[in-house]
Amino acid sequence: MAAMSISTTTSLYNPEPVVKYDLISTSLFFNSSSKPAPSTATTTTTNNNTINSLRKSLALQRLHMGPPHRSFLPQTRQQSPLHHPFLHQIQHNNTHKKAQSSHHLAGKLEDIMSSPLLIAPLLKKEGTSAVTSSPVSYVYTAPCEHHPSKGQTDYLVNDMFPKLTHDLSTIEFGIRIADFMPLAFKTVPVAGLAEKELQLLHGLVDVPNVIHLEDSFVNDNGDTVLVLPMLKKFDCHAVNKSICSVRKTMKQILTGLAAVHAKNIVHLDINPSNLMVTHAKKDIVIIDFGLSMPIDRSCKSGKPQVPFCGTTGYIAPEVLRPQHYDVCDPTLADLYSLGIVLGQMLEPYIPDCDLHYFGSKYLGLENTNQTVAYLKDFIAQGAYYPRVLVQAADLLRVMLEENPKNRKSAQELLDSHPFFSSCPATITGSSAVASTLMLCDWLYRVQEIKYQKYLLQEQAGCEIYRYR
Secondary structure: OEEEEEEEEEOOOOOOEEEEEEEEEOHHHHHOOOOOOOOOHHHHHHHHHHHHHHHHHHHHHHHHHOOOOOOOOOOOOOOOOOOOHHHHHOOOOOOOOOOOOOOOOOOOHHHHHOOOOOOOOOOOOOOOOOOOOOOOOOOOOOOOEEOOEOOEOOEEEEOOOOOEEOOOOEEEEEEEOOOOEEEEEEEEOOHHHHHHHHHHHHOOOOOOOEOOOOEEEEOOOOOEEEEEEOOEEOOHHHHOOEHHHHHHHHHHHHHHHHHHHHOOEEOOOOOHHHEEEOOOOOOEEEOOOOOOEEOOOOOOOOOOOOOOOOOOOOOOHHHHOHHHOOOOOOOHHHHHHHHHHHHHHHOOOOOOOOHHHOOOOOOOHHHHHHHHHHHHHHHHOHHHOOHHHHHHHHHHHHHOOOOHHHOOOHHHHHHHOHHHHOOHHHOOOHHHHHHHOEHHHHHHHHHHHHHHHHHHHHHOOOOOOOOO
16 A cells, blocks of 8 residues: 655646645555654554554545546545645655646556555654655656656657657657656667768757757667657648748748758758747757768769759759759759748749649659749739739749759858848838738739739730639
8 A cells, every 4th residue: 555645736738736646655654664762652652543543544545546547636635535644744756757647547556556666765753763765756657658768767758649650760759757848759770870860960959940959869679769859740831821921931941951051961851741840939940860961062073962862742853863964062952842842832822833733742843844934924924913922933933943053052042032131020011011911811812913914915905814
């Protein structure tokens, strides 16, 4: 049997008070090896009465517990049968606690009661020479939780979260026990890839808008596990609610890529699944450097140094067919892939440019070249459209150029392109409204523009404007 002390605190995810339990072995009260000081018979009689009272309280408590798997939450401390003056002397151990599950008590009750870890400190009674031992901390683990390895007990993996299995890695989710920080545990079974990614992440510690490595260890199978912060999924359709959000997203991604490229590293797998969002500030973070590699910019001869890799539909043409292009900066391949992502975000805003193909595995070089031609026509008709859309279309055109020599680097785009230089905070009047450009209003505006073009072309005797 075990006694239990109760305290209330606030959880990391729940600001309301949460009841916590400290389970303490009561065998020390019944079979303790430390004998009381044989001072008087009064002390012995008092201790016996205390133990008998405690036994009755525990027996009454077990009657009210119900089945072992159900949690029990006493309303107040005074209503708990375990509220006994003798228990007030027990020191509370608040380290490495886990919040009470809403469905199950952490672990089976009979297993917790019989656990050898639940050893209370020996109480130093007045008039005795017994030495108080240091309390033993106990971490509550639910049936769905386990440590990632025997030698790594600072983390808990939660099996209730779906495990993500890829060709080169497996990702599980859990927490850090010390501060309940949500984490992702990426297991890389291939030793060479794990060592390369670990080395790259160590070199990108202070880089903005890039995922930060929290820790790493080797699990029981000898595989390297990367401990990373848990992030939210990036959604292109959630970003394109306004042009301002598209501008902010692109600026953050380009800032991260510019810093990565400055360290002579090319990502080689920019796509929406490798872009995540932080929970706190909603910032964009570039993740998954499994295919990334360091580059040597001093090499002026030979073919590009990047291998054939990436996600179908996002791979740059110089990576797919390196023999057709001259030697170029390998980092420009990331700009082409990011251009495909930008096309997905701008698809509702720029009509008649076949941007609905972007993000599909069937997207090829011919489609993107045709889109670039449509974008040039769209830019030429800039009088019909808000200036910020023309600037966005020009940014997309530059990033999707087939010849990498016609593309600009990430830092050059941030420094000189008008889509980023015209900040909406400094624009007033009607221009400020145009720079915001909410999607719900723009969809109606597109129909008006199409109808105006139809009337103008019909009056001029030209071919009727073709709808898509």
